[in-house]
Amino acid sequence: MNRKVREIAWLVLFFCIIMAIFSAHFIPTKYPISEGKIATSTIKAPQTITFEDAKKTAERKKQAEDAVGDVYVLDQFVLPELEEKITQIFQDFNRVITNNNMDSREKINTLIKDYGLSDVAATVFITVESDTMKILRSEAINLLRTNWQTGVTDLEVEEKREKILAQIELLNYNAPYRELIKAVFKQLELYPNYAVSETETLKAKQAASKDERAVLVTIQKGQKIVGEGEVVTTEQIDILRALGYQRTSAPYRSLSGISLFLILCIFLTGLFLKQYRRDLYRKENNLVMMGLLFSLTLLIAKLIVTINISPMPEIDNLVGYLIPISTGSMLLTILLDTRLAVFLTIILSFLVGILTENQLSYAIVAFVGGLVGIFSVSRFSQRMDWARAGLLIALANVICILSLDLLNNSGLKEVAIGVLLGAVNGLFSAVFAYGSLPFLESGFKVTTSVRLLELSNPNQPLLRRLLIEAPGTYHHSVLVGNLAEAAADAIGADALLARVGAYYHDIGKLKRPYFFIENQLGGDNPHEQLTPALNTLIITSHVKDGLELARQYAIPTVIMDLIAQHHGTSLVTYFYHKAQEAGNADTVKENDFRYNAPKPQSKEAAIIMLADSVEAAVRSMPDPTSGKIEGMVRKIIKERLQDGQLDESELTFRDTDMISAAFFRILGGIFHTRIEYPENVLEAMKGGLLPDGDNHQQPAEKGAGSSTDKGIGP
Numbered sequence: 231m232n233r234k235v236r237e238i239a240w241l242v243l244f245f246c247i248i249m250a251i252f253s254a255h256f257i258p259t260k261y262p263i264s265e266g267k268i269a270t271s272t273i274k275a276p277q278t279i280t281f282e283d284a285k286k287t288a289e290r291k292k293q294a295e296d297a298v299g300d301v302y303v304l305d306q307f308v309l310p311e312l313e314e315k316i317t318q319i320f321q322d323f324n325r326v327i328t329n330n331n332m333d334s335r336e337k338i339n340t341l342i343k344d345y346g347l348s349d350v351a352a353t354v355f356i357t358v359e360s361d362t363m364k365i366l367r368s369e370a371i372n373l374l375r376t377n378w379q380t381g382v383t384d385l386e387v388e389e390k391r392e393k394i395l396a397q398i399e400l401l402n403y404n405a406p407y408r409e410l411i412k413a414v415f416k417q418l419e420l421y422p423n424y425a426v427s428e429t430e431t432l433k434a435k436q437a438a439s440k441d442e443r444a445v446l447v448t449i450q451k452g453q454k455i456v457g458e459g460e461v462v463t464t465e466q467i468d469i470l471r472a473l474g475y476q477r478t479s480a481p482y483r484s485l486s487g488i489s490l491f492l493i494l495c496i497f498l499t500g501l502f503l504k505q506y507r508r509d510l511y512r513k514e515n516n517l518v519m520m521g522l523l524f525s526l527t528l529l530i531a532k533l534i535v536t537i538n539i540s541p542m543p544e545i546d547n548l549v550g551y552l553i554p555i556s557t558g559s560m561l562l563t564i565l566l567d568t569r570l571a572v573f574l575t576i577i578l579s580f581l582v583g584i585l586t587e588n589q590l591s592y593a594i595v596a597f598v599g600g601l602v603g604i605f606s607v608s609r610f611s612q613r614m615d616w617a618r619a620g621l622l623i624a625l626a627n628v629i630c631i632l633s634l635d636l637l638n639n640s641g642l643k644e645v646a647i648g649v650l651l652g653a654v655n656g657l658f659s660a661v662f663a664y665g666s667l668p669f670l671e672s673g674f675k676v677t678t679s680v681r682l683l684e685l686s687n688p689n690q691p692l693l694r695r696l697l698i699e700a701p702g703t704y705h706h707s708v709l710v711g712n713l714a715e716a717a718a719d720a721i722g723a724d725a726l727l728a729r730v731g732a733y734y735h736d737i738g739k740l741k742r743p744y745f746f747i748e749n750q751l752g753g754d755n756p757h758e759q760l761t762p763a764l765n766t767l768i769i770t771s772h773v774k775d776g777l778e779l780a781r782q783y784a785i786p787t788v789i790m791d792l793i794a795q796h797h798g799t800s801l802v803t804y805f806y807h808k809a810q811e812a813g814n815a816d817t818v819k820e821n822d823f824r825y826n827a828p829k830p831q832s833k834e835a836a837i838i839m840l841a842d843s844v845e846a847a848v849r850s851m852p853d854p855t856s857g858k859i860e861g862m863v864r865k866i867i868k869e870r871l872q873d874g875q876l877d878e879s880e881l882t883f884r885d886t887d888m889i890s891a892a893f894f895r896i897l898g899g900i901f902h903t904r905i906e907y908p909e910n911v912l913e914a915m916k917g918g919l920l921p922d923g924d925n926h927q928q929p930a931e932k933g934a935g936s937s938t939d940k941g942i943g944p
Contacts (some may be wrong), residue, residue, distance in 0.1 A: 241521075243521075245496070267462055274454050282445065559599075560603040564607055631649050667680055707736055714731070719892075742775075844897070
């Protein structure tokens with residue numbers, strides 16, 4: 231079966247798995263019954279559930295609404311309008327009694343006719359003073375305010391008018407004055423200022439309906455729902471629906487929509503991989519792992535959605551906040567690629583929204599938590615990063631849930647529980663991701679940053695052997711690791727991979743450690759007894775020996791590639807020149823003195839090659855100074871470029887400049903200039919006899935032990 235056919239087979243398999251997950255969500259369990267028919271078998275509840283009786287809840291809410299009476303609202307504009315009308319009546323009255331075109335009799339007759347005053351009262355008012363009229367007007371307004379300021383309904387208007395007329399009789403005024411005030415209120419058109427507000431009434435009814443708790447029905451596992459021979463009722467059908475009898479009136483239409491959406495997502499994912507990560511697309515193993523992680527994340531989401539966390543629906547519905555999308559996001563980041571993880575997290579968030587009955591808030595929380603998880607582990611360097619990632623996801627979930635609940639005016643209890651679930655989600659997402667990572671690493675033969683951290687432990691068997699059997703090579707590898715890590719970090723390569731690869735690049739020297747100068751502690755040099763060709767064979771064989779040891783100790787392939795490529799096809803210059811000196815230079819073939827290995831294929835492999843050469847060259851310098859070190863670094867990089875060793879590594883000239891700067895910075899700190907103290911000063915430093923002015927240096931020397939090397943210095 232060729233690769234293309236296998237890819238299609240895997241694609242169909244994962245598509246079917248995801249569709250099965252959604253089928254369990256949308257397609258109802260089939261029972262051979264219908265409302266009003268006789269059941270042919272007994273049906274019992276397969277699980278304990280608590281669900282809302284929608285019909286009874288609606289009835290209870292309707293009763294609560296009906297119990298709310300009309301809500302009256304005081305109209306603040308009515309009283310000023312009535313006061314203005316009283317003022318207008320008094321002004322009209324004044325115009326009559328001050329009209330110079332009428333004689334007294336005409337004025338009296340007009341007052342009697344228009345205002346219903348008696349002859350005596352009318353006679354009094356044609357000579358009344360203006361101040362008296364102002365007092366009477368104020369009294370009339372006060373009577374109106376007393377009766378209208380608390381609100382008068384439509385049915386109370388005439389009752390209030392009669393009450394005001396009765397109150398006028400009790401005023402301490404002469405009869406004509408009381409008669410005028412009565413006349414004013416008889417002429418005044420009164421209307422209510424306390425009327426029914428449809429808006430406020432509707433709000434009150436809605437509030438009463440919202441305050442009513444849902445009617446909950448609990449069905450125990452094994453409880454009989456319908457008995458054989460019974461007529462199926464509406465209530466029994468409702469219970470079966472709550473158990474999954476019917477989720478939607480058209481489940482197959484919903485599944486058709488899901489399948490189209492999944493096909494679109496698969497197509498977009500393929501485009502993404504071809505555009506940005508062709509290396510991942512070319513490896514079948516990566517595609518299978520991506521499909522598995524995607525499917526498992528959705529399966530966990532589906533299982534969590536089915537959990538019943540509370541008998542109260544408003545609390546039970548919050549279970550969507552427990553869906554750990556960030557687990558899948560973190561695993562995709564560590565095992566595959568950060569950008570791919572972001573892309574798939576977006577798709578997973580959409581699907582979570584569908585699984586949670588199109589609830590946007592759950593999709594948003596899943597997306598935010600997934601993104602934070604991705605960025606938390608994208609620069610993984612130590613195990614504590616898992617704990618930090620869990621806390622950051624929890625914090626992001628809490629903030630996101632809190633903001634959404636406040637936006638939706640959720641109750642305090644719902645907010646508190648939602649925030650708690652979001653925090654639990656974040657913490658456990660990190661735990662689940664960390665726990666499942668070793669199985670995925672071993673199952674798919676993937677080397678993650680976590681595995682690299684394990685390999686960097688000095689107690690690893692190979693590194694421990696290197697320290698004991700070839701200590702010079704071990705310390706050389708550590709220095710190369712420091713150089714490689716700094717250079718990789720400078721150009722944006724994988725610094726952790728470069729460092730760990732450098733630790734293992736020379737493990738092949740364990741087979742013949744004393745043939746390498748860093749492990750020769752004086753005595754005879756075994757190379758002096760051998761021919762240059764044989765010496766070259768021994769030196770170059772450490773690459774092959776290293777690969778054999780790496781396979782024996784189950785070192786990941788990515789590290790083995792660095793071991794194989796760290797010398798490329800470079801020339802063993804020393805023995806090549808020795809061979810030329812020992813015989814006929816024309817008969818000495820250069821290819822016989824080169825490493826037979828692939829050239830560096832990655833930036834990390836190229837960096838290790840350069841760091842290995844630079845460290846060995848600088849260490850062999852008799853008097854390394856800043857200028858000499860910089861010149862040596864640039865010389866070696868130039869030689870590797872001219873020899874074509876970096877042609878396949880994707881390094882740019884700008885990268886080589888940054889690498890040389892990083893090397894120089896690290897080497898300058900290792901081979902810095904030291905002060906050589908006179909012997910009498912050293913003796914005084916050891917005995918603590920320095921003058922007071924130099925006593926500040928004693929703690930540093932005390933910590934240095936009893937070394938008497940002239941190289942001691944700051």
